Amino acid sequence: MILQKEEILKHLRKEGLRFDERAPYEYRPIKIEKNVIETAEGSALASIGDTVALAGIKVEIGDLFEEGKANFITSVELSPMASKGFEPGPPDERSIEIARVIDRGFRSAEVLALDKLAFDDKTGYTIFLDIYILNHGGNMLDAGYLAGMAALSTLKIPKVEDETIIRDEFLNIDVLQNYVTSSTFATIEEFHLLDPNESEEDVSDVMLLLAVDDEHIVGAQKMKEGSYTQEQILELVDITFKKRKDILKVLKGDE
Amino acid sequence: MRSDGRKVDELRSPLKLRVGVLTEATGSAYLEWGGNRIIVGVFGPKDAPPHFTRPDKATLRVDYKMSTFSSKEEHGRSAPSRRSIEISKVLREALSKIVMLEKYPQSQIDIHILVLQAEGGTRVASFYAAVAALIAAGIPMRTRAFGISAGKVNDEIVLDLSKEEDNLGQADIPVCMDMDGNVLLFQLDGKVKPEELKKAFELIEGKKEFFDKMLREEFEKFYSQEISHEFRVKE
Amino acid sequence: MIVLPGDELVNVRAPRQYTYLKDGKTYAAVLGIVENGTFTPYEFVYTPKLGDVVVGRVIAEKKRVAYIVDLGAYKTAVIMTRGLPVKIKIGDVVMGKLEQSDEILSNIRVLRGGALIKINPSKIARVIGTNGSMVKIIKEKTETSVYVGYNGYIYVAGKNVSKAIKAIYTIERRAHIRGLTDFISDMLEGEKNEE
Structure with a gap:
């Protein structure tokens, strides 16, 4: 659906609803399937409305970038099949931004006990979290975050013997310490729309991503060329915390 | 007797096809074959940039990629490997034979293949999934086609090598064939005698009705039910 | 009856664009169905036609x-x-x-004043209906103007645009199921009563 800005605003001002009949702070249906890839050490498929993200985790061993902490590397690929506008090739600024934002959130919230995954100061595990966007219906950021978080919750660490990984045997440790939930808003004049679809993203003036755990804001990214007032940001922080409960239910659900 | 108990011409299971799983691609398909899980999205025909177009036919582009977590072993690379580039080329050449490119001159058709999970025989499985996605996109084709890897294990010609058979076997022969028995893709790794190759082709052609039936059944479903573009891995 | 590329069409009316000739026989080139002696292709990408x-x-x-x-x-x-x-x-x-x-x-x-959506061009005929019967129901029950392009693009403007769009997408998804006109009529009536 292609909507012109005036039409979106007219509809919102008249009905208080978006074109797909959602309220401004309403998510599209969220679905999560865990352990969908058997070759990965952790995986999940997440969809928000039509947007689909698949996250897979591979574990390796090697030298650490940071003393005493396992390496954690997030990357995102916008698969060319996800949208007419995606071309095959190296990551562009969109996929790099999404990857770095998601990475920061998981790191700040200490979702994984990276210190438990180091053998010593210099060597340890490397956790590769790779997220593929398979279908773009808007809000790839939240879909990517969900798929990544769900995949991390399924992560199993393979045993190491004689400096080699034994893929079929796993350590009996708990590495998951926290859950991150995120909310992305697209702002069009006076309206903040949670979980924007592609049309809403296209016509918006400015967008904001917020990531939280139970008590803290663990990630923020203002996107596009517009601006927010400080009050607006704090209002959206509030909404993000309010929405956390419902998202956690789905995240923890498919066990 | 094969190591996994299969008969000489028995295919791995599961072997399931679903079409119409993505909303943005013109046509799409998801295939599970043994331990392979492959998703294909097709775009087009669409306007092609001037340096790219041919005056008499559409340009076909195939981009075959493996996810970084498709192997049980190491973390894969994100950039296309030499293997992926070669596979993209042979798949493009195979599909160019059955897609009716002359119906859309000066346009472009893109086929994107992502192997989510791999367990041997990914190129032939990708070919079949791409055929399904092209049909689902309403792109004109001469006929249907499929692909199987034949192989030689313990001096015997068998179909659809398992990963173990591929590693320990004497030859791996990926073949893509259309419903008239024409060979569209043919490669060989290992060594076989001419009569063994003949046997391989016979066994492969013997499976064409099976693959045709699977396509037909999936498209009957696609047409008869309320179409919902939903991508799920588990059913 | 479902038809796949390469299936022979015998005594069937078919648009030439979607068939090909080989050794004097006609074959389907695309997915489609044959009903009452006519082949309807499942066309996804529109081919511009003079007069459309x-x-x-x-x-x-x-x-x-x-x-x-x-x-x-x-x-x-x-x-x-x-x-x-x-x-x-x-x-x-x-x-x-x-x-x-x-x-x-x-x-x-x-x-102006509405939303543009895209559906499969081969479903446009269903959206219009026999003698415009289907699109008439949509327009009346949702109080909208519906501009239908044969290329699969439809523009909807008026009172209940999102309800009209929902009905159109439903027609696209259920195009081959019987009783579609009644189904859409009931669906829109039910939504109207909810207001």
Whole structure:
């Protein structure tokens, strides 16, 4: 659906609803399937409305970038099949931004006990979290975050013997310490729309991503060329915390 | 007797096809074959940039990629490997034979293949999934086609090598064939005698009705039910 | 009966674009169905045809001589600036007819106040219905104007645009199921009563 800005605003001002009949702070249906890839050490498929993200985790061993902490590397690929506008090739600024934002959130919230995954100061595990966007219906950021978080919750660490990984045997440790939930808003004049679809993203003036755990804001990214007032940001922080409960239910659900 | 108990011409299971799983691609398909899980999205025909177009036919582009977590072993690379580039080329050449490119001159058709999970025989499985996605996109084709890897294990010609058979076997022969028995893709790794190759082709052609039936059944479903573009891995 | 590419069509009326001849026999080139002796292809990408009424989006301008219009087809269409009675700009949604060729759009109207959606062009006939019966029901029950392009683009403006759009997508998904007109009529009636 292609909507012109005036039409979106007219509809919102008249009905208080978006074109797909959602309220401004309403998510599209969220679905999560865990352990969908058997070759990965952790995986999940997440969809928000039509947007689909698949996250897979591979574990390796090697030298650490940071003393005493396992390496954690997030990357995102916008698969060319996800949208007419995606071309095959190296990551562009969109996929790099999404990857770095998601990475920061998981790191700040200490979702994984990276210190438990180091053998010593210099060597340890490397956790590769790779997220593929398979279908773009808007809000790839939240879909990517969900798929990544769900995949991390399924992560199993393979045993190491004689400096080699034994893929079929796993350590009996708990590495998951926290859950991150995120909310992305697209702002069009006076309206903040949670979980924007592609049309809403296209016509918006400015967008904001917020990531939280139970008590803290663990990630923020203002996107596009517009601006927010400080009050607006704090209002959206509030909404993000309010929405956390419902998202956690789905995240923890498919066990 | 094969190591996994299969008969000489028995295919791995599961072997399931679903079409119409993505909303943005013109046509799409998801295939599970043994331990392979492959998703294909097709775009087009669409306007092609001037340096790219041919005056008499559409340009076909195939981009075959493996996810970084498709192997049980190491973390894969994100950039296309030499293997992926070669596979993209042979798949493009195979599909160019059955897609009716002359119906859309000066346009472009893109086929994107992502192997989510791999367990041997990914190129032939990708070919079949791409055929399904092209049909689902309403792109004109001469006929249907499929692909199987034949192989030689313990001096015997068998179909659809398992990963173990591929590693320990004497030859791996990926073949893509259309419903008239024409060979569209043919490669060989290992060594076989001419009569063994003949046997391989016979066994492969013997499976064409099976693959045709699977396509037909999936498209009957696609047409008869309320179409919902939903991508799920588990059913 | 479902038809796949390569299936022979015997005594079946079929648009030439979607078939091919080999050794004197006619074969289907695309997925489709044969019903009552006619082959209806499952066309996803629209092929511009002379005489079609289409809806499109202006995406570019060429040196003030013409505007380029996206029809969701494998090639774009143009609007010649010369003699154009209306003012158009990039981003506008327009309705017109491919009168002079399959690439030139004339009889231009600019459409405003609504939403543009895209459906599979082969389902357009279902959206219109026999003698316009289906689109009439949608327009009446949702109090909208519905502009249907044969290229699969539809523009909807008026009172309950989102309900009309929902009905159109439902028709696209259920095009082959029987009793569709009643189903849509009931669906829209039910939604009306909810208000």
